[in-house]
Amino acid sequence: MRFPRQHLALLLGVAAAFGISHFSDRIDAYLLDVALGIGINLILAVSLNLVNGHTGQFSLGHAGFMAVGAYLSAVGTVFIGPHFVGESPGVFAQNLLFFGALVFGGLCAAVAGLLVGIPSLRLRGDYLALVTLGFGEIIRVVFQNIEALGGALGFIGVPAYTDFGWTYGFVALTVFTVSCLVNSTYGRGFLATHDDEIASASIGLDTTRYKIVAFTIGAFFAGVAGGLFAHLKLSIDPRGFDFTRSIEIVVMVILGGMGNTLGVILAAVVLTILPEVLRPIAEYRMVLYSFLLIVLMIARPQGLLNFRFGKNRI
Amino acid sequence: MTEFLQQLINGLSLGAIYALLALGYTMVYGVLRFINFAHADVFMVGSFVGYYLGQHVPEATLWGGMLVLVAAMMTCALLGVIIERLAYRPLRGGPTLNVLITAIGVSLLLEYSGQIVFGATPRTFPQIFPERHFELGQLSITSNQLVVITVALLLIAGLQVIVFKTRMGMAMRAVSLNPRAAQLVGVNINTVISFTFALGSALAAAGGILYSMNYPSIDPLMGVMPGLKAFTAAILGGIGNIPGAALGGLILGGAETFVSGSQFSTYKDAIAFGILIVILLFRPAGLLGRFTVEKV
Numbered sequence: 001m002r003f004p005r006q007h008l009a010l011l012l013g014v015a016a017a018f019g020i021s022h023f024s025d026r027i028d029a030y031l032l033d034v035a036l037g038i039g040i041n042l043i044l045a046v047s048l049n050l051v052n053g054h055t056g057q058f059s060l061g062h063a064g065f066m067a068v069g070a071y072l073s074a075v076g077t078v079f080i081g082p083h084f085v086g087e088s089p090g091v092f093a094q095n096l097l098f099f100g101a102l103v104f105g106g107l108c109a110a111v112a113g114l115l116v117g118i119p120s121l122r123l124r125g126d127y128l129a130l131v132t133l134g135f136g137e138i139i140r141v142v143f144q145n146i147e148a149l150g151g152a153l154g155f156i157g158v159p160a161y162t163d164f165g166w167t168y169g170f171v172a173l174t175v176f177t178v179s180c181l182v183n184s185t186y187g188r189g190f191l192a193t194h195d196d197e198i199a200s201a202s203i204g205l206d207t208t209r210y211k212i213v214a215f216t217i218g219a220f221f222a223g224v225a226g227g228l229f230a231h232l233k234l235s236i237d238p239r240g241f242d243f244t245r246s247i248e249i250v251v252m253v254i255l256g257g258m259g260n261t262l263g264v265i266l267a268a269v270v271l272t273i274l275p276e277v278l279r280p281i282a283e284y285r286m287v288l289y290s291f292l293l294i295v296l297m298i299a300r301p302q303g304l305l306n307f308r309f310g311k312n313r314i
Numbered sequence: 315m316t317e318f319l320q321q322l323i324n325g326l327s328l329g330a331i332y333a334l335l336a337l338g339y340t341m342v343y344g345v346l347r348f349i350n351f352a353h354a355d356v357f358m359v360g361s362f363v364g365y366y367l368g369q370h371v372p373e374a375t376l377w378g379g380m381l382v383l384v385a386a387m388m389t390c391a392l393l394g395v396i397i398e399r400l401a402y403r404p405l406r407g408g409p410t411l412n413v414l415i416t417a418i419g420v421s422l423l424l425e426y427s428g429q430i431v432f433g434a435t436p437r438t439f440p441q442i443f444p445e446r447h448f449e450l451g452q453l454s455i456t457s458n459q460l461v462v463i464t465v466a467l468l469l470i471a472g473l474q475v476i477v478f479k480t481r482m483g484m485a486m487r488a489v490s491l492n493p494r495a496a497q498l499v500g501v502n503i504n505t506v507i508s509f510t511f512a513l514g515s516a517l518a519a520a521g522g523i524l525y526s527m528n529y530p531s532i533d534p535l536m537g538v539m540p541g542l543k544a545f546t547a548a549i550l551g552g553i554g555n556i557p558g559a560a561l562g563g564l565i566l567g568g569a570e571t572f573v574s575g576s577q578f579s580t581y582k583d584a585i586a587f588g589i590l591i592v593i594l595l596f597r598p599a600g601l602l603g604r605f606t607v608e609k610v
Contacts, residue, residue, distance in 0.1 A: 058414060130590070137587060286426040287423065289422065290420070290423040
């Protein structure tokens with residue numbers, strides 16, 4: 001009787017998101033901005049956790065998939081959308097268009113994930129890290145060279161469609177998808193791949209397939225997060241999706257404890273608020289992150305926010 | 315034809331630098347089976363050591379240049395040993411993923427502390443070696459390119475002697491083949507690994523100085539791109555294989571120079587990753603590597 005409860009939780013989550021969204025005019029603009037930033041990072045971190053945590057691979061290209069989603073969803077709302085809903089769409093048409101654009105961006109990112117994943121996931125972890133990193137750089141170079149999308153100056157004039165409802169609706173969907181997937185019979189394959197790839201392969205699990213599925217789903221949600229990000233910031237700078245962005249997401253996953261959804265959620269919230277609080281010492285942020293990575297790996301590799309309640313839950 | 319030869323010379327001098335860096339990746343992978351992400355940042359530190367020392371020796375003299383080169387190599391050898399001792403040794407024998415994450419952490423720590431210590435704005439690397447232009451028919455060769463190629467070849471030859479003719483080299487090869495068996499016959503693994511890091515980091519520092527002579531704008535993030543390309547070179551030649559790394563470096567340097575000379579020059583950074591993905595798809599063991607099956 002576990003699944004119905006989780007479906008209910010998803011419904012409640014989405015309903016709450018849109019309910020709060022209804023009152024978003026009364027929330028302080030700065031707080032709302034931070035809250036949306038947290039939501040986007042939640043989607044990124046929870047989806048990366050499926051790849052880096054549950055499946056035990058190591059992707060450093062999450063920002064690359066985010067870039068794909070950001071650009072293509074913006075193409076959807078700026079270039080393609082007006083053909084269907086006209087220049088000044090009503091509220092309903094606008095939301096429908098935004099939803100379509102987000103899913104379109106996510107699907108394009110998923111296809112990119114599939115294309116990168118198939119060659120590289122046949123290999124071991126450290127190669128994957130390098131290939132995904134290289135892929136992220138290629139994506140950035142490609143977008144910098146497309147003049148129609150603003151080139152190196154960035155894509156400006158993206159409409160402000162991102163609101164509380166869509167952001168946290170997708171947060172709920174991401175958490176739901178990842179935790180249901182991992183807890184399902186099929187999803188045990190991800191954990192088995194993580195625990196021992198050779199042993200899993202020897203009992204007949206197609207580990208490459210599991211890795212590719214995890215990678216593609218992760219890329220989809222990264223693409224959606226990219227779309228939300230683009231319609232929140234209203235302009236896309238290709239340099240905003242570089243290596244440091246990927247590292248930020250990786251740090252969230254590691255701090256929260258790889259393969260621990262609750263911990264990763266906490267870590268994403270803390271690490272989004274922290275830079276806001278620590279603005280005066282902003283240049284030390286990356287030094288702190290990198291130091292944290294080393295110390296955590298040596299002293300507490302299971303993550304800082306990895307609390308286990310009762311039996312081993314995911 | 316002239317243009318082709320000219321590009322070949324440019325490619326050779328860039329490739330020689332990639333080869334120096336690739337050797338460090340490949341040696342560490344050989345003994346420890348992990349990718350030392352921080353290697354590219356040791357390269358950066360080497361270049362900055364050269365920058366500071368270069369202001370204290372007489373400019374553009376051969377002995378001054380050699381002094382800077384040797385001093386930077388020694389400083390970075392020490393840095394490499396310290397990194398291994400503090401960050402990697404506590405994790406030896408741990409899960410691969412944890413070591414990989416630590417390596418990325420060390421790399422970022424060096425880059426961003428570099429931004430605080432050295433400043434984020436690019437600096438101009440001093441001219442430490444005398445500079446002349448040689449005209450060979452229609453070809454133009456700078457003395458910097460000659461210095462780069464000569465120093466790189468000498469260092470690679472020296473490395474070959476160390477690895478194949480000395481006791482320490484024999485120990486390195488033994489550890490690379492089987493660490494536990496090497497320990498059983500009396501090889502001190504810790505010494506060998508420290509030595510490998512010292513050697514690799516010294517080569518990286520040399521690479522950093524030679525690179526900055528040809529591309530004299532240096533900043534704390536300068537190592538990232540050459541590091542990734544050198545790593546691609548190491549995989550291209552077959553990781554863990556020393557002649558392979560040198561070969562891979564030369565091929566990659568050549569490919570990159572030809573692409574930047576063509577109409578696709580804005581994609582020159584993407585070419586290395588294109589090669590990486592193709593190699594991993596069709597020949598993951600690299601050009602000179604042998605494919606090994608993992609046994610339980």
